[in-house]
Amino acid sequence: MAEEQTNIAGSLCMGPHTLNISTKLFETNRKRLVDALQKVKENSTVVLQGGSEVSFYDTDTSYIFKQESYFNWCFGVTEADAYGVIDIITGQSYLFFPRLPADYAVWMGPLKTLEDFKNKYKVDHVHYIEELPAVLQKLNRGHLLTLTGRNSDSGLTSKEATFDGIEKFKVDNKTLFPIIANLRVYKSELEIEVIKYVVEVSSAAHRHVMRLAKAGLYEYQCESEFLNYCYKNGGCRHSAYTCICGSGINSAVLHYGHAGCPNNYQLKEGMLCLFDMGGSYYGYAADITVTFPVNGKFTAQQKLIYEAVLKSNEAVFKAGKPGTSWADMHLLSNRVLLEELKNGGLLQGSVDEMMHEDLAAIFQPHGLGHFLGLDVHDVGGYLDGCPERSSRPGLKSLRTSRTLEKNMVLTIEPGCYFIDPLLDKALADPNKSKFLVPSVLNTFRGFGGVRIEDDILVTENGIINLTKVPRTVQEIEDWIAGKDDERKYA
Amino acid sequence: MAEEQTNIAGSLCMGPHTLNISTKLFETNRKRLVDALQKVKENSTVVLQGGSEVSFYDTDTSYIFKQESYFNWCFGVTEADAYGVIDIITGQSYLFFPRLPADYAVWMGPLKTLEDFKNKYKVDHVHYIEELPAVLQKLNRGHLLTLTGRNSDSGLTSKEATFDGIEKFKVDNKTLFPIIANLRVYKSELEIEVIKYVVEVSSAAHRHVMRLAKAGLYEYQCESEFLNYCYKNGGCRHSAYTCICGSGINSAVLHYGHAGCPNNYQLKEGMLCLFDMGGSYYGYAADITVTFPVNGKFTAQQKLIYEAVLKSNEAVFKAGKPGTSWADMHLLSNRVLLEELKNGGLLQGSVDEMMHEDLAAIFQPHGLGHFLGLDVHDVGGYLDGCPERSSRPGLKSLRTSRTLEKNMVLTIEPGCYFIDPLLDKALADPNKSKFLVPSVLNTFRGFGGVRIEDDILVTENGIINLTKVPRTVQEIEDWIAGKDDERKYA
Numbered sequence: 001m002a003e004e005q006t007n008i009a010g011s012l013c014m015g016p017h018t019l020n021i022s023t024k025l026f027e028t029n030r031k032r033l034v035d036a037l038q039k040v041k042e043n044s045t046v047v048l049q050g051g052s053e054v055s056f057y058d059t060d061t062s063y064i065f066k067q068e069s070y071f072n073w074c075f076g077v078t079e080a081d082a083y084g085v086i087d088i089i090t091g092q093s094y095l096f097f098p099r100l101p102a103d104y105a106v107w108m109g110p111l112k113t114l115e116d117f118k119n120k121y122k123v124d125h126v127h128y129i130e131e132l133p134a135v136l137q138k139l140n141r142g143h144l145l146t147l148t149g150r151n152s153d154s155g156l157t158s159k160e161a162t163f164d165g166i167e168k169f170k171v172d173n174k175t176l177f178p179i180i181a182n183l184r185v186y187k188s189e190l191e192i193e194v195i196k197y198v199v200e201v202s203s204a205a206h207r208h209v210m211r212l213a214k215a216g217l218y219e220y221q222c223e224s225e226f227l228n229y230c231y232k233n234g235g236c237r238h239s240a241y242t243c244i245c246g247s248g249i250n251s252a253v254l255h256y257g258h259a260g261c262p263n264n265y266q267l268k269e270g271m272l273c274l275f276d277m278g279g280s281y282y283g284y285a286a287d288i289t290v291t292f293p294v295n296g297k298f299t300a301q302q303k304l305i306y307e308a309v310l311k312s313n314e315a316v317f318k319a320g321k322p323g324t325s326w327a328d329m330h331l332l333s334n335r336v337l338l339e340e341l342k343n344g345g346l347l348q349g350s351v352d353e354m355m356h357e358d359l360a361a362i363f364q365p366h367g368l369g370h371f372l373g374l375d376v377h378d379v380g381g382y383l384d385g386c387p388e389r390s391s392r393p394g395l396k397s398l399r400t401s402r403t404l405e406k407n408m409v410l411t412i413e414p415g416c417y418f419i420d421p422l423l424d425k426a427l428a429d430p431n432k433s434k435f436l437v438p439s440v441l442n443t444f445r446g447f448g449g450v451r452i453e454d455d456i457l458v459t460e461n462g463i464i465n466l467t468k469v470p471r472t473v474q475e476i477e478d479w480i481a482g483k484d485d486e487r488k489y490a
Numbered sequence: 491m492a493e494e495q496t497n498i499a500g501s502l503c504m505g506p507h508t509l510n511i512s513t514k515l516f517e518t519n520r521k522r523l524v525d526a527l528q529k530v531k532e533n534s535t536v537v538l539q540g541g542s543e544v545s546f547y548d549t550d551t552s553y554i555f556k557q558e559s560y561f562n563w564c565f566g567v568t569e570a571d572a573y574g575v576i577d578i579i580t581g582q583s584y585l586f587f588p589r590l591p592a593d594y595a596v597w598m599g600p601l602k603t604l605e606d607f608k609n610k611y612k613v614d615h616v617h618y619i620e621e622l623p624a625v626l627q628k629l630n631r632g633h634l635l636t637l638t639g640r641n642s643d644s645g646l647t648s649k650e651a652t653f654d655g656i657e658k659f660k661v662d663n664k665t666l667f668p669i670i671a672n673l674r675v676y677k678s679e680l681e682i683e684v685i686k687y688v689v690e691v692s693s694a695a696h697r698h699v700m701r702l703a704k705a706g707l708y709e710y711q712c713e714s715e716f717l718n719y720c721y722k723n724g725g726c727r728h729s730a731y732t733c734i735c736g737s738g739i740n741s742a743v744l745h746y747g748h749a750g751c752p753n754n755y756q757l758k759e760g761m762l763c764l765f766d767m768g769g770s771y772y773g774y775a776a777d778i779t780v781t782f783p784v785n786g787k788f789t790a791q792q793k794l795i796y797e798a799v800l801k802s803n804e805a806v807f808k809a810g811k812p813g814t815s816w817a818d819m820h821l822l823s824n825r826v827l828l829e830e831l832k833n834g835g836l837l838q839g840s841v842d843e844m845m846h847e848d849l850a851a852i853f854q855p856h857g858l859g860h861f862l863g864l865d866v867h868d869v870g871g872y873l874d875g876c877p878e879r880s881s882r883p884g885l886k887s888l889r890t891s892r893t894l895e896k897n898m899v900l901t902i903e904p905g906c907y908f909i910d911p912l913l914d915k916a917l918a919d920p921n922k923s924k925f926l927v928p929s930v931l932n933t934f935r936g937f938g939g940v941r942i943e944d945d946i947l948v949t950e951n952g953i954i955n956l957t958k959v960p961r962t963v964q965e966i967e968d969w970i971a972g973k974d975d976e977r978k979y980a
Contacts, residue, residue: 106909220727
């Protein structure tokens with residue numbers, strides 16, 4: 001049996017054509033957590049509760065299970081309804097699984113024994129959940145450390161572990177959150193390997209879709225092909241977020257693709273496609289945006305805006321390295337964009353003064369980019385002690401203002417969109433309208449937008465791009481025309 | 491703009507290659523509900539609350555929105571967070587949508603006006619949600635009818651509407667549930683058209699996968715191709731349930747495919763595939779199972795079991811018509827299966843006595859089939875006044891024991907599985923073991939199982955099959971060999 005399925009002991013994998021994730025990845029994460037907590041709260045145990053399946057309302061069907069990210073980071077467990085414990089004094093790890101009734105096997109497959117789980121996840125101890133209180137009592141540490149804190153992107157609170165009998169223990173729910181969230185910001189070598197993999201799979205899926213997209217297709221048909229590519233070839237059962245497949249004017253809708261705008265427009269000759277999609281492999285996310293013309297040839301207008309955004313993207317690649325502030329990178333990309341729009345005749349006047357007026361936020365209301373990891377908008381952006389969120393247009397949408405450090409993984413995703421309500425508001429504001437050239441600007445109404453989003457790793461000396469898609473106008477036109485082959489991007 | 495997207499006023503559609511659902515479907519459903527409620531509680535208004543997006547835990551990403559089924563049945567609304575009201579005296583319909591802040595447009599697309607929603611859904615009145623209490627107060631009916639009741643498949647309770655200010659009204663949460671659940675059991679002509687469509691799309695996707703499946707592929711790669719086919723060609727963004735793609739021994743795991751067994755085995759020469767998958771179009775579900783050999787040629791053992799199940803399936807098609815009891819159909823299919831297993835040498839003795847001993851439940855622990863509609867296990871199976879759930883093995887898993895009536899849509903899905911714990915238990919039970927021929931039976935250990943699941947409509951005179959997949963051994967072998975073309979199943 002064992003050799004027929006994809007998982008072998010101590011690894012997670014979807015077959016030999018996919019990446020084999022060693023459980024050492026999670027062991028390393030736990031070790032880092034233990035090291036950090038030993039300094040502040042040694043006499044304690046971390047208690048985390050894994051995620052549960054979510055039913056479709058009151059029915060007996062459910063969404064495909066997705067593990068909670070903090071729990072995933074510590075244990076890599078793919079099953080629902082587990083608990084995990086880490087003893088900070090000894091560093092030993094414990095997993096707890098539901099004891100399932102025997103007849104479950106008929107419906108859900110052979111029941112995994114505790115030994116099976118121990119082999120799969122390589123933790124020190126495995127028990128049934130009902131033993132959790134007794135195990136913790138025997139450990140007899142001063143505190144249980146549970147997780148609760150505010151996600152700075154959603155404003156929601158992380159799920160705090162609870163179990164029958166927890167009232168007998170002293171619980172500290174303050175210590176763990178900032179420490180584990182901050183650890184998740186710095187990716188280990190093993191995590192970087194997984195992120196590289198999922199970014200490569202997603203890059204290849206984008207390349208596939210770029211060649212396939214053509215006038216007459218519907219946006220969602222491109223979404224469907226992307227999802228199939230990532231799952232079939234890369235083992236990614238989930239996407240990291242809802243696919244954004246905007247064509248034409250929809251490319252200016254930043255979070256297009258949701259139920260109210262479900263990627264249901266038809267691609268037309270002469271339009272741009274802005275496709276923002278990423279796979280998820282054992283929870284690790286990719287987040288890539290490509291912008292290209294439906295027919296494979298940029299118009300002069302499209303080229304102008306595309307190359308403005310590309311220069312903005314490239315400037316950040318050049319400037320970014322450990323020690324630079326992400327907020328500064330955002331402003332740098334804004335400045336380059338404004339310069340290019342001025343060169344293109346859409347803007348006039350002093351770029352310094354435009355920067356002072358936050359003019360770029362009219363064209364790029366979102367931030368330059370964000371941390372990427374187990375969450376597509378990964379955690380740790382605005383922890384206590386980090387630079388606070390700005391209140392300035394554009395900058396206030398930046399998901400972190402931290403200083404770049406080695407082993408951070410982020411997206412770089414400048415964009416330029418022509419959004420009527422924002423243009424109208426700016427044209428009506430004398431402080432802003434003086435920079436605008438309405439006669440030119442108005443020819444871009446209905447244009448949509450351009451976004452160029454790469455997934456990057458901060459190294460000791462700079463930034464490296466993990467994304468492998470055609471990026472220059474020439475590369476894109478060549479790729480769609482079939483002139484380049486896969487080897488160029490392998 | 492309007493002509494570029496798939497939806498035109500008064501219809502739901504994913505493009506001209508997909509089915510155009512008229513809002514008359516939902517109007518008809520509401521009319522049926524009004525007619526029924528006028529007889530029992532005329533001075534009232536129905537108040538339903540639509541579904542909401544479900545976040546991935548504390549993050550700012552979420553599952554793709556799926557509408558709540560009762561709300562969907564009444565209104566067909568694809569957006570989250572709406573309310574619906576039906577005035578029973580006049581039959582007039584009201585929809586209420588969230589008032590979104592202006593800057594939402596930048597992120598989520600142009601804000602739909604109330605007029606847009608009215609055109610899209612063709613209800614009588616559309617308001618913002620904050621107007622809901624005032625609208626209800628002005629209507630001034632005796633009761634608000636809200637929905638709450640137990641789903642007999644999941645045991646969960648349906649979502650009862652609530653809103654700020656509901657405490658000022660008299661609420662009746664008893665009347666609505668049994669009436670609307672029972673109405674959902676009988677499909678209208680317009681609903682049948684949608685179900686036929688989604689079953690056709692899903693049938694074509696199965697045919698596609700049957701030809702594509704081969705030794706070396708992983709089960710989930712077949713799942714991925716199925717999902718892509720249904721979405722790309724049929725506009726089905728959701729599947730109706732988690733795909734079950736069991737090969738070899740996994741084909742005996744009835745709900746295989748979940749996170750603990752994620753379709754991650756490799757297809758091998760000589761194995762059977764049991765693929766149970768269905769698309770979902772605007773909420774309407776298909777639920778089809780095909781069983782076929784990986785290499786396209788049945789072995790003698792595979793043919794024996796497959797044909798036993800097929801005979802069992804065919805017997806129900808012949809016998810089923812308005813007036814027949816679904817429990818009797820279950821027993822009929824059991825009897826045919828036992829006869830065939832006896833003919834095949836796996837069983838011995840009197841089939842009557844086997845039936846008395848519920849022997850079939852060893853081989854088919856699940857029920858013959860279930861209602862199908864907006865939920866894959868559709869509602870109304872065990873309402874008050876309907877025959878109660880049996881406690882007998884096999885029969886107790888039947889999701890309804892009702893008498894067949896015109897316009898019911900169900901699945902017919904007999905199966906035969908070789909499940910070690912069930913076989914071992916039976917062999918140890920003298921009342922059962924006397925019918926078993928261990929020397930033959932034991933050669934089927936590890937075989938897996940066969941299920942043949944069709945989606946059917948009860949008509950005035952009998953049953954018609956909506957499923958269009960190769961079913962006989964010959965048809966399957968011919969299809970996989972490429973001998974038949976699509977026209978045979980169109």
